[in-house]
Amino acid sequence: MRLEDAPPRRRITLTVDDREVTVAEGSTLLDALKQLAVDTPTLCWAENLTPVNVCRVCVVELEGARTLVPSCSRKAEAGMKIRTDSERVRTSRRTVLELLASTVDTSAAASLQAFSARYGADPQRYGAQGAPHGPRDAARPGHHAVTSGAEAEGVAQPVKVDNDLYVRDYAKCILCFKCVEACGTDAQATFAIAVAGRGFEARISTEFDVALPESACVYCGNCVGVCPTGALMFTQEHSLRAEGQWRPEAQHETDTVCPYCGVGCVLRLHVQDDTIVKVSSPVESTVTHGNLCVKGRFGFGHVVKLRRNKREAVG
Amino acid sequence: MDLRPLRDAPSPEERDAIDAALGAPAAPPTPLALGAAEALRPQLLSALHAAQSRVGWVSRGALGYIAERLHMPPAEAYGVASFYALFSLTPRAERVAHVCDDVACKARGADALAAALEAALGPAGESTQGIGWHRSPCLGLCDRAPGVLVQCAGATPLEAALGEARPDVVLEALRRREVPAEPPTVIHQPREGLRLLQRVGVADPTQLDAYRAHGGFLALRRALTLGPAAVVRELSDSKLAGRGGAAFPTARKWQAVAAQPARPHYVVCNADESEPGTFKDRVLLEDDPFAVIEAVAIAAFAVGAEEGIVYLRAEYPRAYTRLTEAIAQCEARGYLGDNVLGRGVRLRVRVARGAGAYICGEETALLNSLEGKRGEPRSKPPFPVEVGYLGKPTAMNNVETLVAVLEILREGGEAFARRGTPQSTGTKLFCLSGHIARPGVYEVPFGTKLSALVALAGGVTAGRRVGAVLLGGAAGVFIGPDELDLALSLEDARAAGATLGSGVVMVLDDTTPLLPYLRRMAAFFRDESCGQCVPCRVGTVRVEELLSRVARKKPLDSWAAETERLEALAQTMCDASICGLGQTATSALSSALARFEILPKDEPSP
Numbered sequence: 001m002r003l004e005d006a007p008p009r010r011r012i013t014l015t016v017d018d019r020e021v022t023v024a025e026g027s028t029l030l031d032a033l034k035q036l037a038v039d040t041p042t043l044c045w046a047e048n049l050t051p052v053n054v055c056r057v058c059v060v061e062l063e064g065a066r067t068l069v070p071s072c073s074r075k076a077e078a079g080m081k082i083r084t085d086s087e088r089v090r091t092s093r094r095t096v097l098e099l100l101a102s103t104v105d106t107s108a109a110a111s112l113q114a115f116s117a118r119y120g121a122d123p124q125r126y127g128a129q130g131a132p133h134g135p136r137d138a139a140r141p142g143h144h145a146v147t148s149g150a151e152a153e154g155v156a157q158p159v160k161v162d163n164d165l166y167v168r169d170y171a172k173c174i175l176c177f178k179c180v181e182a183c184g185t186d187a188q189a190t191f192a193i194a195v196a197g198r199g200f201e202a203r204i205s206t207e208f209d210v211a212l213p214e215s216a217c218v219y220c221g222n223c224v225g226v227c228p229t230g231a232l233m234f235t236q237e238h239s240l241r242a243e244g245q246w247r248p249e250a251q252h253e254t255d256t257v258c259p260y261c262g263v264g265c266v267l268r269l270h271v272q273d274d275t276i277v278k279v280s281s282p283v284e285s286t287v288t289h290g291n292l293c294v295k296g297r298f299g300f301g302h303v304v305k306l307r308r309n310k311r312e313a314v315g
Numbered sequence: 316m317d318l319r320p321l322r323d324a325p326s327p328e329e330r331d332a333i334d335a336a337l338g339a340p341a342a343p344p345t346p347l348a349l350g351a352a353e354a355l356r357p358q359l360l361s362a363l364h365a366a367q368s369r370v371g372w373v374s375r376g377a378l379g380y381i382a383e384r385l386h387m388p389p390a391e392a393y394g395v396a397s398f399y400a401l402f403s404l405t406p407r408a409e410r411v412a413h414v415c416d417d418v419a420c421k422a423r424g425a426d427a428l429a430a431a432l433e434a435a436l437g438p439a440g441e442s443t444q445g446i447g448w449h450r451s452p453c454l455g456l457c458d459r460a461p462g463v464l465v466q467c468a469g470a471t472p473l474e475a476a477l478g479e480a481r482p483d484v485v486l487e488a489l490r491r492r493e494v495p496a497e498p499p500t501v502i503h504q505p506r507e508g509l510r511l512l513q514r515v516g517v518a519d520p521t522q523l524d525a526y527r528a529h530g531g532f533l534a535l536r537r538a539l540t541l542g543p544a545a546v547v548r549e550l551s552d553s554k555l556a557g558r559g560g561a562a563f564p565t566a567r568k569w570q571a572v573a574a575q576p577a578r579p580h581y582v583v584c585n586a587d588e589s590e591p592g593t594f595k596d597r598v599l600l601e602d603d604p605f606a607v608i609e610a611v612a613i614a615a616f617a618v619g620a621e622e623g624i625v626y627l628r629a630e631y632p633r634a635y636t637r638l639t640e641a642i643a644q645c646e647a648r649g650y651l652g653d654n655v656l657g658r659g660v661r662l663r664v665r666v667a668r669g670a671g672a673y674i675c676g677e678e679t680a681l682l683n684s685l686e687g688k689r690g691e692p693r694s695k696p697p698f699p700v701e702v703g704y705l706g707k708p709t710a711m712n713n714v715e716t717l718v719a720v721l722e723i724l725r726e727g728g729e730a731f732a733r734r735g736t737p738q739s740t741g742t743k744l745f746c747l748s749g750h751i752a753r754p755g756v757y758e759v760p761f762g763t764k765l766s767a768l769v770a771l772a773g774g775v776t777a778g779r780r781v782g783a784v785l786l787g788g789a790a791g792v793f794i795g796p797d798e799l800d801l802a803l804s805l806e807d808a809r810a811a812g813a814t815l816g817s818g819v820v821m822v823l824d825d826t827t828p829l830l831p832y833l834r835r836m837a838a839f840f841r842d843e844s845c846g847q848c849v850p851c852r853v854g855t856v857r858v859e860e861l862l863s864r865v866a867r868k869k870p871l872d873s874w875a876a877e878t879e880r881l882e883a884l885a886q887t888m889c890d891a892s893i894c895g896l897g898q899t900a901t902s903a904l905s906s907a908l909a910r911f912e913i914l915p916k917d918e919p920s921p
Contacts, residue, residue, distance in 0.1 A: 052847075053694050053848075054847045054848045054849070055848075055849055056848050056849050056850055057849075059891050067889065067892075067898060068890045073694055088890055091886055091887060091890075092891040095850070095886075095887035095891075096849045096850060096891060099854060099857065099887075103853050127871050140400070140403070140440075141398055141400045141672075141842075142452065142671060142672075142842045142843070143440070143449070143450065144841065146834075146838060146859065146863060147860060147863060148864075148867060149861060149863030149864040149869075150864070150869070152856075175846070184388075191391055192388075192390055193390055194388070194391045195394050195689065195846075196397040196398075197397050197846070198398050198400075198842075199843065199844040199845065199852060199855070200846065202852065205390070205393065205394070205397075206390050207379075207382075207389035207390045207393040208375055208393060210321075216319040216388065216389075
């Protein structure tokens with residue numbers, strides 16, 4: 001639909017922390033909070049994905065509601081009265097962050113760490129993180145081994161390395177569903193991965209956990225692009241991190257246009273030591289909405305090689 | 316979307332079984348119209364059931380073939396199949412016994428039964444010459460505890476429930492692929508005044524004419540004569556509240572669906588009764604299936620739907636057989652079909668089976684399951700009355716609620732409302748189990764004292780006294796022996812900080828320690844959490860771990876800190892979980908902590 005064809009939307013007014021805010025009908029509470037510049041933590045929400053409201057760190061208090069409500073998906077209604085920093089809200093946000101930290105490896109999850117600091121979340125609150133009670137990919141729904149409780153059961157497991165382009169370290173996965181959405185209906189329509197299993201044993205998986213080359217994966221890397229915790233990581237970044245050579249502070253970003261086809265996708269080159277170490281696309285790009293294909297995402301080897309050849313020729 | 320199929324092929328047996336469930340494939344394969352794949356999806360669970368009941372598990376070949384037939388990505392089919400406890404994606408014994416070790420069966424010998432099977436067959440989950448056993452959450456056989464569900468795969472698969480199960484009988488049944496017939500349901504209370512249970516044990520549940528001879532289809536006739544609006548009016552006069560646990564006014568729900576402009580409308584009967592200790596709906600489904608069908612038809616007529624779906628938990632094989640046979644008889648005799656009772660009304664009813672997931676009793680999870688998806692609750696609003704099955708307005712009611720509608724139409728809404736209390740009208744079914752003389756379903760008017768109900772069931776097992784009563788199920792509350800004076804109505808329960816939930820009254824005697832039951836319930840919620848939201852997915856694990864520490868008398872730090880930890884968990888799970896499962900998962904535990912001495916009193920020495 002062209003912009004001018006869209007029907008006009010009603011404006012509605014609600015109250016957030018005693019401040020009035022007016023938004024277009026159909027907006028979410030998070031939209032309203034953004035308008036008021038209320039900094040709200042989110043993990044499973046992304047601008048270019050359908051809200052799944054599963055992480056629950058964005059919950060707010062809605063007057064008259066029995067429970068807290070997720071601001072990322074709850075539609076704003078006229079007259080709503082919202083509290084974003086009440087004791088109830090803070091307790092839930094803190095506990096959710098503590099529960100995640102007790103379960104997964106958060107070492108590469110910058111935003112989660114920042115939220116934890118903000119809400120005073122103690123990652124050790126439930127004890128030291130322990131191993132899963134069995135191999136996660138073989139878990140049967142509805143059955144588990146009861147543990148002693150001395151440690152907090154976690155999701156530690158070996159990193160999955162089955163292709164040259166990206167690795168899957170599900171010990172870092174908070175199950176935000178973003179990769180599944182990016183692989184499926186929200187971006188790529190490839191459906192190589194889905195949520196499998198149930199409860200604590202729920203996990204992101206291909207069919208029967210087959211390796212990616214046997215799956216429908218097309219290596220667009222859009223799942224990696226949306227992952228908030230580093231569970232999905234480009235191989236290059238993963239190797240550099242392993243060598244202690246990943247230095248975000250020493251990187252600069254350059255936007256350019258993908259050379260491969262006529263669509264004109266914006267590429268954001270992340271450059272460290274004069275070498276491209278990662279390619280992304282800005283989510284605000286009207287062409288890509290943050291998504292790329294395998295060529296734009298991974299097809300930069302020739303640039304690196306060309307520069308090296310040039311340097312060698314000159315040197 | 317380019318689908319990449321699994322490379323493994325199904326065996327001929329698997330292929331035939333899947334084709335029998337889905338219909339023969341078109342030859343040559345025809346491309347699908349846009350959006351047509353979505354329409355195939357609701358058949359996923361029945362195809363998985365077909366494959367599994369043929370060979371005992373869902374192999375790669377079978378799953379791949381199902382995904383191909385339904386034009387869906389194999390990863391998604393795997394994601395759905397791996398959600399449900401009754402599907403096995405790894406080779407499993409062809410003949411298995413699912414042994415209920417949940418709270419009500421635990422109170423009546425489940426642990427001993429499991430130990431005997433372990434001695435005979437090895438650890439749970441293993442296969443000995445094609446025979447194995449598993450532990451199971453509540454099978455709804457609490458009145459005949461301990462209960463077992465036997466599944467034998469093959470060309471003529473066998474699925475049957477076994478009550479008061481003895482190890483030798485279970486083993487013999489597995490070896491011979493034959494289960495002794497379950498005795499008919501016994502009603503232990505005087506028959507006068509029975510309304511919801513009036514035909515149970517009296518009318519032959521397999522014969523339509525027996526149903527008619529006991530007042531069957533009078534309500535449907537009356538409804539067709541009154542018209543949809545007047546049916547809802549009667550319901551409104553009756554003040555009927557939903558019997559599934561939430562007690563929502565039924566008339567308001569039906570009115571809301573009827574008023575929706577979007578078409579078609581659907582009616583769904585929630586027969587996924589899985590709340591531990593609940594078996595009242597099973598009794599109605601097995602012993603009065605025509606009543607359930609008649610009530611679904613009335614609901615469909617009242618809300619402007621032509622299709623009613625009974626979502627039945629797969630653990631109720633007898634109910635499945637009875638319902639499907641009853642539907643066939645109703646169709647043959649014109650009580651269902653394109654011209655119901657010659658009044659030009661079109662009504663169809665079908666049965667869809669779950670596959671082992673408590674969460675699918677939650678209405679939006681149930682809808683997803685019906686659509687062939689993982690049973691993950693949806694975010695509300697929108698509510699199913701607006702956006703329900705396949706995105707259309709849907710009226711969903713519990714089995715008992717629907718059967719109560721028949722009474723309302725027979726005697727009128729006002730007459731119905733005179734029974735019970737002013738705010739909780741009518742009679743209610745209660746499921747008495749545990750340490751009670753005569754476990755079973757009892758029907759009493761709302762407002763009956765709990766002590767009177769326990770007395771009606773013969774009181775506590777001889778020589779003992781009440782120690783605790785679990786009211787409302789695992790998502791309910793424990794109350795103490797000094798609270799038996801409670802009047803069983805919605806308002807009295809609410810005032811007492813309790814809930815009637817799904818009608819569970821599980822009695823534990825005064826010699827029974829509560830902690831093992833609390834741990835079983837914590838394990839239950841951990842197993843049954845869908846895994847979507849963090850508070851429930853991780854919170855249920857942390858609660859169980861905390862109770863393990865209580866059992867070992869080893870706090871992480873101090874009992875005071877453990878108490879604070881539990882309070883933060885309970886508050887967050889109540890406040891921030893998506894659905895009722897997470898929101899109520901600590902309810903029984905909190906009530907027990909408030910009333911009984913559960914946590915050790917002495918702090919560990921530093």
